[in-house]
Amino acid sequence: MKVLETQNLSKFFDGLKALNRVNIGVEKGSITLVIGPNGSGKTTFINTVSGFYRADEGKVFFEGRDITNKPPYEISKLGIVRTFQIPQPLKKMTVLENLLIAPDGYGESVLNTITGKWMNEEEEIVEKAFKILEFLKIDHLWDSEAQNLSGGQLKLLEVARAMMKDAKLIIMDEPIAGVNPVLSHDMLDRFVELKKMGISFLIVEHRLDIVLKYSDHIYVMANGSVIAEGKEEDILNNPRVVEVYLGASDSEVECGV
């Protein structure tokens, strides 16, 4: 069963087809990978699926239900969490607080705030946050303001916040960019554990050397379209994929001249 499925999803920016009739599906309890050269539309796909961009054409289904162009908070409430490729820290708040805002519905009720009912939940949530911070090896930074973190640490903070929310589908935009290989493998091992519990992953990543062996299914994008899909070996042997990756480096060479 597919938890997420897009049908001919398209997004245009002033005539640029950033997404062109994209059909991507994520099987429940799988790690699905989306790869492709720079500017191929991967982040645009995430933004459109999660409601941050309006789709110009096509549909997005989550657990069989049409979620196309719903506002981001509604999509999130349904059980989809996403990270941002460019980390979005709450700069003047502590690392711990950056995690504490994540749980569903937590902190929204003014009544619970006035009565102090939240105190009962908070301890458990704080403990969970510390476990995640420990796992990602940034627990020593718990009381630092997020603006003092390095680029790699901010990346981990993004992942940590996503892990805080009990989502059914976790979408991550380059979660291991700038993260050391040992920790990257730990992180992906954890994702494999979570996936066995029925949680699904959609991961966009450039570091194929690390991430490929963890993925169940791979989509390759180029110029806003899906040009190939399949298992690791199907992708690596696909001449179009090879061409796109080589083609990209060709044009880079041309640009450099």
Add this chain to the structure above:
Amino acid sequence: MEEVIVTIALWFGFYTIVSLSLNLEYGFAGIPNFGRALAVLMGGVAVGGIFNRILIYAFGVSGDIITASAQIRSMTNDLIASNPVYGVGLLLLCLALAAILGAVTGALFILPSAKLSEDYLAITLLAISEVAFMVCNYNTAIIGGYYGVSTPDVLAFVPGEERMVAFTVVTLLIAFLVYVIVRRLTNSPFGRLLRAMRENESVVEATGKSVMVLRIKTAAIGSALASLAGALYSLYSVNVIATSFSRVEWTFYPFLMLLLGGAGNNRGVVVGTFTFVIVKILLTIYKHEIRTFLHLPFEAVWLEYILFGLLMYFVLLYRPEGLIKERPIFTAPIKKVVAKIRA
């Protein structure tokens, strides 16, 4: 001297309520509410317009609101003087009316934020506030326009010479209550969400919270609180006139107190308010002495505007974080878990 202290305390009470309400909205939630005066004016409308009409109806007085309210005042004052329970009851009724009208106005008033970015929102809120001010000033049917309306003296049972002290105590009590409420709201997961919204709206939406709903809640609470100050001020003055709800007094000054004290820090804002009020009251009381002493070539009233304008400028330029900087908030459960981990 005693009168000076009481005046300072009274205005400290009024302004603490307003600056804390603004701290909730701007300091924590980042809503650039340049229309704070509107909510304070709503407190005046609740007392001068709604409360008065309830009494006019109850007593069966006829005539326009301006003359009828004067009649009502003398009738209710007699009642209150004979039985303090009436006075306290009517005071609470006024505060409740003000809070409700303030909350409704605040919630509606913030709706344009759905479509506007921060700068445009600030200007729009300022404009809405100004329009409401003009309407209340020129339409004599609401709160008597430029003639104003009378209001009962809810403390008519207190002897004349002690009335001001008594009113100051009441105001400080409400201000303290507002401090407790704002503190409770901000030192909590709700306050955390408000700061998160100020820092980055996308993150808040991505974790499943509607920024718009949070904003509406915040503006409703903030406006309800600010409206209490307007009601208290009206009851203190025993009359309501739109001109006393100017944007300088109730938007610009509260912003100055907040920025001076430290946006996002409730204690800082109280300190900022206190500092501001002392300077302002002393300037008002001793304006002639100051003028003579400094050989000012202009009226000393202008000194107030010049001084506070400059103060705003220097605070923004040299100490944007205010007297007391915003600090991370560690709730009791956080401290408990940290202690457990360290143990």
